[in-house]
Amino acid sequence: MSLKDIPVMIDSGSVDDAPTGMAEALLREIADHLLTVGSGGERQVVELGNLPLSAGDLRLLEEKLGRGEVTAEVSALGPTEVYETAFAGLWWVKYFNDDRHLVTQQLEIGTVPMILEAHPEDIRAGAERFNELLEVSDTQQH
Amino acid sequence: MKEHDVTLGEELRRQGISRRSFLKFCTAVASSMAIPATMVPAMAQSLAQARRQSVIWMSYQECTGCIESLTRSFNPTVENLIFNFISLDYQHALQAAAGRQAEDALEAAIQENYGNYLVIVDGSIPIANDGLYSTVDGHTNLESLRHVAEGAAAIVSIGTCASFGGVGAAAPNPTGAVGVDQIITDKPILNVPGCPPMPEVMTGVLTSFLAFGALPNVDHLKRPMAFFGDTIHDRCYRRPFYDQGKFAKTFDDEGARKGWCLYELGCKGPITYNACATLKWNGGTSWPVQGGHGCLGCSEPNFWDKGSFYKPLSAGQWGTAEGIAVAAAAGVALGAVSAVMSRRNQNKLSGGK
Numbered sequence: 001m002s003l004k005d006i007p008v009m010i011d012s013g014s015v016d017d018a019p020t021g022m023a024e025a026l027l028r029e030i031a032d033h034l035l036t037v038g039s040g041g042e043r044q045v046v047e048l049g050n051l052p053l054s055a056g057d058l059r060l061l062e063e064k065l066g067r068g069e070v071t072a073e074v075s076a077l078g079p080t081e082v083y084e085t086a087f088a089g090l091w092w093v094k095y096f097n098d099d100r101h102l103v104t105q106q107l108e109i110g111t112v113p114m115i116l117e118a119h120p121e122d123i124r125a126g127a128e129r130f131n132e133l134l135e136v137s138d139t140q141q142h
Numbered sequence: 143m144k145e146h147d148v149t150l151g152e153e154l155r156r157q158g159i160s161r162r163s164f165l166k167f168c169t170a171v172a173s174s175m176a177i178p179a180t181m182v183p184a185m186a187q188s189l190a191q192a193r194r195q196s197v198i199w200m201s202y203q204e205c206t207g208c209i210e211s212l213t214r215s216f217n218p219t220v221e222n223l224i225f226n227f228i229s230l231d232y233q234h235a236l237q238a239a240a241g242r243q244a245e246d247a248l249e250a251a252i253q254e255n256y257g258n259y260l261v262i263v264d265g266s267i268p269i270a271n272d273g274l275y276s277t278v279d280g281h282t283n284l285e286s287l288r289h290v291a292e293g294a295a296a297i298v299s300i301g302t303c304a305s306f307g308g309v310g311a312a313a314p315n316p317t318g319a320v321g322v323d324q325i326i327t328d329k330p331i332l333n334v335p336g337c338p339p340m341p342e343v344m345t346g347v348l349t350s351f352l353a354f355g356a357l358p359n360v361d362h363l364k365r366p367m368a369f370f371g372d373t374i375h376d377r378c379y380r381r382p383f384y385d386q387g388k389f390a391k392t393f394d395d396e397g398a399r400k401g402w403c404l405y406e407l408g409c410k411g412p413i414t415y416n417a418c419a420t421l422k423w424n425g426g427t428s429w430p431v432q433g434g435h436g437c438l439g440c441s442e443p444n445f446w447d448k449g450s451f452y453k454p455l456s457a458g459q460w461g462t463a464e465g466i467a468v469a470a471a472a473g474v475a476l477g478a479v480s481a482v483m484s485r486r487n488q489n490k491l492s493g494g495k
Binding site for chain 2: 042043044045046047049050052054074076077078080095099101102103104106114115119121122125
């Protein structure tokens, strides 16, 4: 049973949905970040999870930023959705749990979002496993 | 190699959990604690290098609601990763062992990790008549707490009972119930009040202890600032209605249906410090005020002894209880200051319009 199956709901539409002006403020912040990163500065992250954004604010933000060339999904501790917005280097990253509940979401400004990068520790562990793979194929040949 | 010698990163990699998962976990925790997202990679790195933390969980005069809340945390896959980071060496409700075996396990954990284990306490401790009102294995809770605290690196009091005495200490408090910090004074103590407390707070506290090697910053009631820095009222989505003077007068009037401010129906949000308004409950589904009921102030000391839950704060009920008057007044004053500040910020953001 999901929440949608419960027929009685408080009508909070008028409260939650109206844009509050937060989206416009965020756009200015993002513009700054794009300039910083564009001129070689380090990666910037805007945490959306703990900002008092209404559903209307988020809709507005998604509309304004649009969608760009890249979409990716990561499977680690539940899915993480990543897409590049219509602005190169401005990424929308949504972290979900296994039940596809949104845990938090961020705007990341950088060349590649952190969650997409492979980590040296994992690469080293992978290299070890790869050796086993070579050994197995060696024994199969002989 | 002993279990505690392996880093969390190595141990979890054996289970097929990648560094990306660490990063995602830390992202979720950082978000709930308002830790800057740019610090997340360093946090994940440090957490991966930490050792598994021995945790001893003591339950005294309690209802098990706290552990119910924490084990039903909203992000099963994300939040429950914390159980891979700790070794829960003793917990009444969850452990398989019982009786003598369980008590022996407790002693073994104390000896093995003396000086390094973390103690979590839920429930108040009765101290009247030498604490005879609650005993486990022939020892009073009072004796037990002193014994376990001796070798603890730090103590986390979970829930309003362990923090401030809670329901057990409600007037006339026949058992003389008190919170942990009224008994133990020589250890770092963190209070995570709430009836029950929010699961995200527990995850956040444990993670920052592991990643940063210290308990997070606290306020004057030893509560972590990251979660208890603002009042419910400061972060309430109904706050604009308070500012406009729009109040629900009964639970079924037009104002209630339109989601107006619940101040006049007794909401204790203005003097209650907790994170419900931002983190919400049950997977971010809702929280009391969103469900149409005022905040009860369950994370504040003595919340049950402060008169009706349904009388407005201005009726003075919350100012009368012993020792609370000053705190409540300070809370209201701080609330007023931050209201002014947030309005100033809003003005700034909207270019003064």
